[in-house]
Amino acid sequence: MKNEIHLFLENYFKAAECTFLESTEGSLSVKLTPEIDKELMNRPFYWHYAEKTGMKGEPLSLTLITDPIKAPGEIEGESIHFGTPRLHQIFQSAKGHTGFIRLYEQRKSGSRQPLHPWLLVNIKVSYEANHKKDIFYSLGLSLIHGAIQEEFMNVLNRKLLVSKIPDFSFTITPLIKPKSGVKRLQRFLISRLEQENHDWAVRARKEWEEDLLLLDYFYEEEEKPEAYFIEKAALEKQYAPKIHVSIINGGIVYLHS
Amino acid sequence: MNVDIYFDHAWEEELEKRIEQDGPWGNWPLFQSTVNMETRMMVPNFEGLLAPGFLPELNPLPHQLEAAKRVVEEMNGKAILADEVGLGKTIEAGLVLKEYLIRGLVKKVLILTPASLVSQWASELATKFYIPAVAQKKFYAWDQHDIVISSIDTAKRSPHKEKIYEQEYDLVIIDEAHKLKNHKTKNYQFVRHLKKKFCLLLTATPIQNRLDEMFHLVSLLKPGHLGNEGQFTERFKKGDRQVQNHHHLIKLMNKVMIRNRRQDTGVKWTERKVESVKVAFTEEERSLYQALESFVRSQPDEVRSSFSLLTLQREACSSKEAVFFTLKNMAQKLYGSQLEFPQSFQDVLTHIQAISRNSKAEKALELIQTINDKVIIFTEYRATQLYLQWFLKQNGISSVPFRGGFKRGKKDWMKQLFEKHAQVLIATEAGGEGLNLQFCHHVINFDLPWNPMRLEQRIGRVHRFGQTKDVRIYNFSIADTIEDRILQLLYEKIHLFEQAVGQLDAILERMDIPNMQEHLTDIFQHSRTEGELRVKMKNLEAVMELANEWQEEEDTSHEKRNSSIS
Numbered sequence: 144m145k146n147e148i149h150l151f152l153e154n155y156f157k158a159a160e161c162t163f164l165e166s167t168e169g170s171l172s173v174k175l176t177p178e179i180d181k182e183l184m185n186r187p188f189y190w191h192y193a194e195k196t197g198m199k200g201e202p203l204s205l206t207l208i209t210d211p212i213k214a215p216g217e218i219e220g221e222s223i224h225f226g227t228p229r230l231h232q233i234f235q236s237a238k239g240h241t242g243f244i245r246l247y248e249q250r251k252s253g254s255r256q257p258l259h260p261w262l263l264v265n266i267k268v269s270y271e272a273n274h275k276k277d278i279f280y281s282l283g284l285s286l287i288h289g290a291i292q293e294e295f296m297n298v299l300n301r302k303l304l305v306s307k308i309p310d311f312s313f314t315i316t317p318l319i320k321p322k323s324g325v326k327r328l329q330r331f332l333i334s335r336l337e338q339e340n341h342d343w344a345v346r347a348r349k350e351w352e353e354d355l356l357l358l359d360y361f362y363e364e365e366e367k368p369e370a371y372f373i374e375k376a377a378l379e380k381q382y383a384p385k386i387h388v389s390i391i392n393g394g395i396v397y398l399h400s
Numbered sequence: 401m402n403v404d405i406y407f408d409h410a411w412e413e414e415l416e417k418r419i420e421q422d423g424p425w426g427n428w429p430l431f432q433s434t435v436n437m438e439t440r441m442m443v444p445n446f447e448g449l450l451a452p453g454f455l456p457e458l459n460p461l462p463h464q465l466e467a468a469k470r471v472v473e474e475m476n477g478k479a480i481l482a483d484e485v486g487l488g489k490t491i492e493a494g495l496v497l498k499e500y501l502i503r504g505l506v507k508k509v510l511i512l513t514p515a516s517l518v519s520q521w522a523s524e525l526a527t528k529f530y531i532p533a534v535a536q537k538k539f540y541a542w543d544q545h546d547i548v549i550s551s552i553d554t555a556k557r558s559p560h561k562e563k564i565y566e567q568e569y570d571l572v573i574i575d576e577a578h579k580l581k582n583h584k585t586k587n588y589q590f591v592r593h594l595k596k597k598f599c600l601l602l603t604a605t606p607i608q609n610r611l612d613e614m615f616h617l618v619s620l621l622k623p624g625h626l627g628n629e630g631q632f633t634e635r636f637k638k639g640d641r642q643v644q645n646h647h648h649l650i651k652l653m654n655k656v657m658i659r660n661r662r663q664d665t666g667v668k669w670t671e672r673k674v675e676s677v678k679v680a681f682t683e684e685e686r687s688l689y690q691a692l693e694s695f696v697r698s699q700p701d702e703v704r705s706s707f708s709l710l711t712l713q714r715e716a717c718s719s720k721e722a723v724f725f726t727l728k729n730m731a732q733k734l735y736g737s738q739l740e741f742p743q744s745f746q747d748v749l750t751h752i753q754a755i756s757r758n759s760k761a762e763k764a765l766e767l768i769q770t771i772n773d774k775v776i777i778f779t780e781y782r783a784t785q786l787y788l789q790w791f792l793k794q795n796g797i798s799s800v801p802f803r804g805g806f807k808r809g810k811k812d813w814m815k816q817l818f819e820k821h822a823q824v825l826i827a828t829e830a831g832g833e834g835l836n837l838q839f840c841h842h843v844i845n846f847d848l849p850w851n852p853m854r855l856e857q858r859i860g861r862v863h864r865f866g867q868t869k870d871v872r873i874y875n876f877s878i879a880d881t882i883e884d885r886i887l888q889l890l891y892e893k894i895h896l897f898e899q900a901v902g903q904l905d906a907i908l909e910r911m912d913i914p915n916m917q918e919h920l921t922d923i924f925q926h927s928r929t930e931g932e933l934r935v936k937m938k939n940l941e942a943v944m945e946l947a948n949e950w951q952e953e954e955d956t957s958h959e960k961r962n963s964s965i966s
Contacts, residue, residue: 147436147440150433151436151437154432155430157429158427158429158430222457224454224456225440225454226454226530227530228532234434234437234441237433237437238438240426240427240430241426241427241430241431241434242411242426243414243415243424243425244428244431245423245425246428265435267438267442269443269504270446271505273476273477274446274447274472274473274505275504276444276445276446277442277443277444278442279438279439279442296435300432304428306425306427321412321419322412322413325412325415329407333405336403336405341403343446344403354624357622357625358623359624360627360628361619361627361628362628363628370592370593373593374623376595377595377596380568380597381598382476384403384404385403385404385406386403386404386405386406388405388406388408390408390411390412391434393415394415394426395419
């Protein structure tokens with residue numbers, strides 16, 4: 144079994160139309176395209192030179208070892224795992240290419256069928272104080288009647304989705320604008336978050352107050368020195384509880400009803 | 401509970417644009433795969449460590465993982481990491497840093513270290529932790545890079561200082577933090593004015609600190625944790641060196657400090673084999689040693705009070721060059737920078753000139769030849785270091801020098817030379833910190849420091865994680881001299897060499913002398929005569945023996961308790 148990083152890399156290089164030179168259970172060799180070479184290999188001078196002189200640039204090959212135990216012993220390449228800058232770089236590149244999608248559901252039946260527009264939004268909610276935790280939400284919103292579907296990715300993963308509208312299908316025009324659709328989902332999420340029990344924030348505030356009290360003891364004089372205010376501001380940064388909601392990616396998906 | 405919620409609105413704007421322009425749209429399999437990766441990299445819980453999962457090649461030790469976990473979970477990222485020398489404080493700090501980076505709680509980081517350790521930190525963070533830290537070289541590094549390593553001496557100077565004050569750091573790491581113990585120094589004031597959310601102070605020697613110093617170190621980390629200065633004095637201080645409410649203080653300290661000792665790590669350590677090598681003076685050397693006494697006595701009072709006979713005699717046990725160097729400095733200090741030595745110095749100089757051999761150096765050469773492997777020689781004196789380098793070269797042995805004053809690059813270079821090309825490394829005291837030399841397991845102490853902690857730091861260079869062989873330590877001393885007596889009194893009586901710092905610490909703690917170092921300085925530097933020194937040492941020895949007995953009693957009663965339970 145190839146590991147999750149290996150599968151991700153396969154998808155990445157496939158989507159980027161790179162040529163696979165060799166692929167084993169624990170390693171991956173690809174010939175990059177000029178575009179991906181420019182994104183990953185950090186050699187702007189070479190490409191600048193190639194373009195200036197009209198020479199056809201030659202993209203590099205890249206060998207990545209995703210599992211040192213399963214990779215053939217003689218293979219030479221970069222070890223890649225969670226935490227390596229290379230994986231982070233490719234992941235950032237992948238995110239850049241997959242921020243927005245538009246897909247159509249394909250079914251076998253030949254008769255003419257309407258496709259309903261849905262808005263897909265994948266979200267990371269981060270609870271942040273002196274500690275941190277993330278929660279993933281995948282929400283779908285019908286752009287016709289405004290129904291909300293949770294764990295929408297799971298629904299979509301089971302369907303056959305294509306990037307061009309299938310023959311015999313036609314799309315229904317949204318009644319809700321995508322942008323206000325996003326707003327609706329945000330409101331949905333806020334009310335969800337407001338109902339939650341935020342023990343973590345209560346604890347953080349309590350520790351914050353305790354440390355503030357210590358700080359005030361330490362600088363008991365009336366005229367507080369600068370160091371007092373620096374430390375006070377740092378405590379706020381350290382403890383003030385907040386929730387960050389960021390959209391990972393999403394798009395418009397046309398589905399059979 | 402009301403918590404502020406922040407939305408990022410950039411995505412919805414961009415979505416509208418893409419719809420208008422009809423793309424570009426992403427590839428569906430890659431989209432699915434990216435979402436998988438994103439969820440995989442999320443932080444599933446407030447507690448626990450994610451870093452080890454991201455560092456499959458690191459293999460941290462249990463006590464290092466435990467330390468990192470405590471810092472993140474219980475100490476809110478503010479801690480003094482005070483493991484004994486060689487237990488891997490850097491690994492612990494790296495784990496904490498990595499954890500916070502993964503959790504997204506830390507982005508902007510400042511690491512302050514002695515100049516000699518800057519490049520070592522950069523390479524360890526890069527190779528072991530995949531953390532791209534930059535060694536500060538250019539002025540613009542401060543705001544251009546997220547993670548910067550610098551020496552505190554550079555950082556605290558203008559214009560760097562002002563630029564650093566503008567930065568809001570999420571994490572500040574300070575290595576060898578015991579240098580911040582004095583709150584009146586520029587270093588201390590500098591660190592106090594840093595904007596820092598989390599902070600790690602690394603030190604191997606908190607025991608050296610006086611109560612006040614401990615207070616100031618903790619106040620840097622968490623002002624008020626030990627109260628303010630007045631409250632602290634009232635609660636804990638009883639006279640200058642005594643502590644009251646000891647247990648309460650320890651409890652408070654444990655909330656901000658982690659101190660692992662060798663014996664609690666559960667790791668099998670290679671042994672330390674100690675050998676005392678007694679060397680006899682040549683007749684000429686002996687007569688110099690003796691001449692020093694009448695020389696010092698012949699000096700006027702104001703001269704006699706500015707340096708001690710003990711210092712000169714200890715130097716004479718090392719090399720005539722060391723003595724000469726001190727005499728030259730003295731002459732310059734007392735009589736200005738004239739070329740000629742004053743008349744009263746001539747007798748000693750004649751004795752120096754009469755010496756043609758160095759007995760210790762000859763013994764060292766013989767030993768190095770029989771060992772026939774890498775050897776580190778430690779000496780207290782630079783003059784001796786230079787002499788030894790010359791002497792070994794004369795005898796066909798390659799050596800490299802190592803001093804604290806070397807620039808970073810030179811230090812790395814010297815270490816590499818030693819590892820790859822030279823048989824011997826000759827280091828002065830200051831060369832000790834942060835130097836990792838596990839590939840060597842022979843140490844010659846050419847002369848002995850009077851501070852046992854410094855000795856431990858010397859041995860700690862080689863007896864640390866990664867050392868696979870027993871470490872052999874050869875302690876040189878000249879028979880019937882002050883050196884011989886220091887060795888006997890201080891080192892042999894308390895079996896210092898076999899005891900790692902851990903046990904020594906326990907003993908010193910029990911003795912309630914929080915400033916052991918000062919105590920020893922006092923004995924060795926301010927004793928005028930050997931007689932005075934002997935009396936003071938006898939007292940110290942008696943206290944240590946008592947403390948040792950208590951320790952043993954406690955250990956046995958502890959064992960009894962344990963066995964009665966089982």
